Amino acid sequence: MPTSAAGPPRRADAERSIARIVSAARATLSGDPGASVDDIAKAAGVGRMTLYGHFRTRAELVEAALTDALRAGEEALSAVDLTGGAQDALARLLDSSWSLVAESAALLAAAQRTLPAGRVRKLHAAPAKRVEDLIRRGQDEGVFRTDLPLTWLVNVVHYVLQGAAEENRAKRLKREETARVVNATVQSILAGSSEGPNATR
Numbered sequence: 001m002p003t004s005a006a007g008p009p010r011r012a013d014a015e016r017s018i019a020r021i022v023s024a025a026r027a028t029l030s031g032d033p034g035a036s037v038d039d040i041a042k043a044a045g046v047g048r049m050t051l052y053g054h055f056r057t058r059a060e061l062v063e064a065a066l067t068d069a070l071r072a073g074e075e076a077l078s079a080v081d082l083t084g085g086a087q088d089a090l091a092r093l094l095d096s097s098w099s100l101v102a103e104s105a106a107l108l109a110a111a112q113r114t115l116p117a118g119r120v121r122k123l124h125a126a127p128a129k130r131v132e133d134l135i136r137r138g139q140d141e142g143v144f145r146t147d148l149p150l151t152w153l154v155n156v157v158h159y160v161l162q163g164a165a166e167e168n169r170a171k172r173l174k175r176e177e178t179a180r181v182v183n184a185t186v187q188s189i190l191a192g193s194s195e196g197p198n199a200t201r
Contacts, residue, residue: 018054020044025065026107033110037061059114066104066111066123073100074126082130086138087187093134094161094186095179097127102165102178131157135190145192153190160185 024044028035037058041051055061080096082089111120121128132154138144145153164182167173173181 014054017046017050021046021051021054021061022064022068025061026069029062029065029110030104030106033106033113035110062110062114063119063123066107066115066120069104069107070123070127073104076100077127077130082134085143086134086141087143090131090134090138090190091183091187093130094157094183098161098164098178098182101161102168105162105165105169108162128154128158138190144190147192156189157186160189 021040021044025040028040028043032039037051038048040061041048044051051061055064077093077096077100080093082093108120111123132150135144135150135153135157139146139150160182164173164178168175168178
C-alpha cells in the first residue's frame with residue numbers, strides 16, 4: 001500500500017533532519033553559548049518550524065547537542081587504555097580528556113545557562129564515574145591521597161580540565177603544553193598526603 005511504503009522514507013528524512021540540527025547546534029553553541037534558535041536553524045539549513053517540529057524549546061535543543069557531544073567524547077575515552085597502575089592510566093585519560101573539554105567548553109557553558117544544574121551533572125555521570133574509579137584505584141594502590149572526599153577530588157580534576165581549556169582558548173597556555181600541564185597539576189594534587197587524621201573515602 002502507498003501509505004506503508006511512504007512511512008520509512010519519512011522517518012529517515014526526519015532522522016537526517018534531526019542529526020543535521022543537532023550537529024549545527026553543537027557547532028554553533030561551541031562558538032557562541034548564547035546562540036539563538038534562529039542562528040542554529042540557519043546553520044542547519046532549516047526553517048524555524050522544522051526545528052521546532054523536532055525540538056519544542058531551546059533547552060531541549062541544547063540538551064540534545066550536549067548529549068551528542070558527550071556521546072562522541074565517551075566513544076573516544078572508552079578506547080583509552082586504563083590498565084596498569086592508576087597514575088599511568090590517569091595520565092593517559094587526561095591526555096585524551098583535556099582536548100575534549102576544550103572543544104565542548106562553550107557548549108557546556110550554554111547548557112549550564114539553560115539546564116538545571118542537576119541535569120548537567122547527570123549528563124556528565126559517565127565521565128565522572130571513570131575518573132572516580134581511577135582515583136579510588138589509586139587510593140587502593142596507595143598512590144593517591146585519601147584525606148579528602150573522593151567526590152571533591154573528582155570535581156577538582158574537572159575544574160583543572162576546564163581551567164586548562166580556558167587558558168588554551170585565551171592563548172595563555174600553548175596547546176602543545178596543555179596535556180603536560182594538566183597531568184602535572186592533577187597528579188600533584190592527587191599525590192598529596194595519602195593519609196591523615198580525617199582521612200575519608
